[in-house]
Amino acid sequence: xxxxxxxxxxxxxxxxxxxxxxxxxxxxxxxxxxxxxxxxxxxxxxxxxxxxxxxxxxxxxxxxxxxxxxxxxxxxxxxxxxxxxxxxxxxxxxxxxxxxxxxxxxxxxxxxxxxxxxxxxxxxxxxxxxxxxx
Numbered sequence: 778x779x780x781x782x783x784x785x786x787x788x789x790x791x792x793x794x795x796x797x798x799x800x801x802x803x804x805x806x807x808x809x810x811x812x813x814x815x816x817x818x819x820x821x822x823x824x825x826x827x828x829x830x831x832x833x834x835x836x837x838x839x840x841x842x843x844x845x846x847x848x849x850x851x852x853x854x855x856x857x858x859x860x861x862x863x864x865x866x867x868x869x870x871x872x873x874x875x876x877x878x879x880x881x882x883x884x885x886x887x888x889x890x891x892x893x894x895x896x897x898x899x900x901x902x903x904x905x906x907x908x909x910x911x
Contacts, residue, residue: 779827787820815871822870822889825863828896832903863892 791812798807826847833843854865866889869879879885 779831780824783820783823783827787816790819791816815873818870819867821886822866825866825889825892825896828893828900829863832896832900835900835904835907861888 794812795807795809830843830847833846834840837843850864854862854868866885869885870889872879
């Protein structure tokens with residue numbers, strides 16, 4: 778469900794990007810396929826963050842704690858802009874090739890995949906240990 782909501786958000790971003798490009802009548806044609814690829818890469822890069830948020834949300838009953846933790850870890854993106862920092866990965870994934878500080882896209886995708894699998898595994902273990910009311 779979270780991935781569907783994230784996909785909806787990225788779809789809205791794509792639609793608004795194209796609408797604003799058309800509204801301001803950008804002289805060159807909009808690279809639709811390139812924009813679609815950027816939004817898809819951004820969606821994929823949010824998977825580890827979604828898994829982290831789900832674990833924190835399962836662990837704490839209040840919605841304020843996961844929100845505060847996410848905000849606290851999002852702020853350093855402005856200064857700690859590296860490919861190994863999970864909160865910076867969506868922005869890096871959506872950057873054009875000539876503007877991104879990524880060394881290798883393959884390494885970046887492997888990193889995102891491994892992070893997502895590891896965090897999901899940890900989340901499953903946390904969920905199994907969590908006492909749920911019946």
